[in-house]
Amino acid sequence: MPDVPPMLVPVVVALVVGAGCWLLGRRSPALSGGLTLAAAVCIALACAQLWRQDEPLESVIPFFAMPTVTLQIALKSTMLGGFLAFVAAAFTALIALFSLGYRGTVQNPGKFCAYLLWSNAAALGVFYANDFLFLLFCWEALSVLLYLLIGQGREERAPAAAAKSLAVLGFSDGCLVLAVVLALASSGGARMDQFHVAMGGAGSYAMYGLFLVAALAKAGAYPVHTWLPTASEGAPISVMAFLPAALDKLLGIYLLARISFNYFTLDGALSTLLLILGMVTILSAVFMAMIQHDLPRLLSFHAVSQVGYMVLGLGTGNPIGIVGGLFHMLNHAIYKCCLFLCAGKLENRTGQLELDRLGGLARVAPTAFIGCVIAAMAISGIPPLNGFVSKWMIYQGVLSMQSPLGAIAMVVAVFGSALTLASFVKVVYSCYWGAASDGLVIRSEPRPWATGVPIAVLAGLCILLGVWAYAPVNFLSSVAEFDLRGGVAPAFAGETLAPASGFWSPTTATALILVGLALGLLLYAVTRTLKFRSVPNFVSGERLSGTAVRYSGASFYSTIRELPVLSVMYTDGEAGVYDPYRLGGRYGYSLVQTLRRLHTGVLLVYLSWCILGLALIMGFLLAEYRL
Amino acid sequence: METLPLFIAIPLAVAFLFPVFEKLSLRRALLDGLAVLATAALLAGSLGLLAQPDRVYWIGGWAPPVTGINLVSDGLSRLMLVVVQAISFFSIVFSLRYMDRYSSRGFYYGLFFLLLAGMNGVVLTGDLFNLFVFIEIAAIASYALVAFGCESEELEASFKYLVLGSVSSAFILLGVGMLYNLTGTLNMAEVAAKAPALSGLPIMAMVGACFLFGFGLKAAMVPFHAWLPDAHPSAPAPISAMLSGVLIKAGGVYVLFRLFFSVFGMDLLYARVFMALGAVSMLIGVLLAVGQWDFKRLLAYHSISQMGYVLLSVGVGGEVLARGGPTPVAALAVFAGLFHLVNHAAFKSLLFLCSGSMEYVTGTRQLAEMGGLSRPMPLTGLACRVAALSISGIPPFNGFWSKLLIIIAIVQAGHYALAALTVLVSFLTLLSFIKVQRYALEGPLPELLRSVREAGLAMSLPLLALAALCLLGGLLLPLYAGALFTPAQEAMLSGLNYARAILGG
């Protein structure tokens, strides 16, 4: 038996079991689900084992070579990569468990399981990859698998959602192709751990930019985030919780960290770029999230907004910011996955995800309620949960830049956090408190434990990683120090984190966080009073009964969208003016129509093109001969 | 026994048997059996040829020094031969059921084998005039096949195709005549031997332009492309698969490669024309494809675009070669171009066959009128999806590998803008195939199509076989690259040594 490198084993297991599930198809959902769960757990254990290795493992499997190009599977278990591979595998296991009890639309359970496992395999490939082309292979495979997974959703809406996701991700994958090929050409085919480009010259910035587009699109940051909210409209909740909420964040931020600190050097200009992108992402998305009525769509806008914090953290270029960004990536995967799963549990019980129709479900779905509250507090950065710690570190990082932009970023981040809190108060209120809507039918769940356990685990992690933040922070600090060290700006190279010392010290940041929290609650209070004036309801002189005048929490923040400038931006935003996908579509369409109009169907026109082309070629050849 | 002439003789003989059989009212099974048997035998023969070394067959024993007409089996012709035989085999199997919709089966098979004979002749011949004759045989058969349904659109497409094709043929003949006047021979190897003396003559610009136009039109390169989106969709689906899958390659791209690499010798000018034609076709083709709602018309425009990839990549290889750049880069570019050519044959004929299968059961080619077909037609849906992902360059399918190699080669040759263009076109291709999947395969099934079912195993089997080729074409590349692509790439890169290989000495 040939020597199979240990990092390939989980990948192969995922591929093979996935193929089995694919062949099972619709036949036995329980069997394919069980198989998937078992495989995912085994893979997670194997990845944990690999992560705990002291020495980084390396292996190369040659595939095809020509003198100037080598296609190979080169694997290396780095500190960051190995850890993230384990996290990805763990998420797969949780989602596999959740899917066993998920009642929402999944067209073909066998294929769903297969795509789930294959996504896991591809994600492991990305994290273990030590060869750019292999990374590219896995990266693109993930985009297609996301497309296929979204396509498993509701028949009417999934195709459009899947199409847009693949279109945007396909564009970013194109950028990655170009970036990878340029990187290989410029370095003479270096492996990833050997690759480093000194900044300077348009080439290095162009390459960084291309990599950046790929990383940001996968993570879902401005301006290539637009696939994420659309995906949520059609995808099954389990898919949203799996890829866009969890794995895609890990992948995108992993690549961002690698390019910023290993392959390139994050200099002042790039740092500024990242800070600005981060700020725009935080604000634009959280404002959109405020006005959403559809729960997955709302959550997905937050999934975009939170990426802004990670980008901000990495963009600072200083150790505490980087560690904060990485930690936020992990935390976000945990709490956003938890939030989506809670939404999934609500869908299980009610078949609904419209905030207007939900309400008063705290007693019906207590697990979802508690999980949702914990995760909502975590995402809003309320101590002592994990989101607080990572946001706090990001604030610290931004502040220690001691630049005007840093200060602005700080304010934006705090403000964004406040809006997040406000938005989640709305979610918790309209889903779990208040009165239930009239038509809401409560269904039973087939396997409540299957959906409950992942929520409990993730909510528990939110608390655990917040209270005992030392362990992950210490680990990520050593990652930043040893694994990402190559590119950390020299100014910070000697700086250590010393998380133990200044951890809870009251600084400006903590004060600002409290300000942010207060702001959010204030916002909530204000809009609530605006909305909930007590008005006796008369229709045609008749007083309506109590149940008919139900106030949904969904339009808490409708007042915000009436504000002068914001109203214009909202209208534009909903019309897709800021969406490169739609913008490109409009201009592209007119170009295509022009070209089509040229093809009039008249033979004489076609013939004259031919003659013209012939004349051009002949002219070109003759002109050169003259010279 | 010498097998090379059989690749022309068998289809030619069979082609004229079918109409006779038809007149004799023989049983259908006999016709079908003969067709399948003949294509299968040719496929087996071409695969067998892969294992054998280069060789030349002189018709009538007129070997050098008295050069007669010859057939040449070198790496490039063997590659093309295999592709032609494979696609025609799958198309014939698909036709067994599909051609139920049409009458006069015998004439259909007859024209099909005439087309096949023409293409095999083009690929094998070592004589310029024979090249012209075989191209005309293939072309006339294809004009007739495009009009086979005799609907008004089909007649219109065929007429336009014929007029443009005839004009290009006239230019080809003109070019052949001029070349004969310059060299006093029609044998490609002898022309190649005299080519170094010719280069630099202004008249060669005329000859080059005639051939570039003539074969550029057969290969449907922009701006000579306008016939293709009319003609290819109008033909019956298996014929569309043949035309897009192999005819534009065997009759256009292959000849361009053969003439400009082996016979004239690649120089910087020709290479630049190749690159320009390729790049423009790639972009214009895909832009036009994105806007289409007729499934087959969309596919036809993509043929232009994908052939642009091939021509661009090979042109880049030629350019590197001509300017004295690193040979490995040129080799990679040519290799990638040929790889993409083969891949395109696989996934484009698969797509056309899928469109045929869908049209067969739904009665429409309009994407807007389809929907949700992957549910009632799982096999067709799967094959169509595989092909769509292949042509969009999605891993792990074959299109990903060839496009990746093309982009790597272009970057290594230093053409960064062209590499970016290639990536952009690839993205636009993806967009249009997302559209295909979304409207044809996904979403709710329209009320009219509730009763749709898979059209039977005879139609599904070729689809699945081609889909498997699309999947394995990339993953098994290391296993067969040495047998299929490397000899072809070496044959092209050896350039004018073609003369020495054939004439000896």
Added chain:
Amino acid sequence: MPTLDHLPYLFAMLLFVIGLYAIVAKKNLVKLILGLIVIEYAVNLFLLLLGYRGGGVAPILTRRDAPAEFLARTVDPLPQALILTAIVIGLGTLALVTALALRLYDRYGTFDITEIKKLKG
């Protein structure tokens, strides 16, 4: 310098251009087909001229001729063989295109090629 000897070539080219003009500029299907024929004949004429030799004899070898001396006097027979083949091919194309034109007239009720444009875009 062009001499009088080049004149036939020039005429062949002129014929070619006339044919091309007919195809590009004429709307009537029949004229278009005629243009195709003219082009074909121009090319054939061109090939014939290539093989022409002033004062040459027909390339028919009889028993009385000595091969070497015969070769010095005869015109080049190869282009004639090419033309024969090209004429046959042209005939096939012509038959097909005429049939198509007739069918087109049945369907569209016109011989105006600019009216025959169902396929476009």
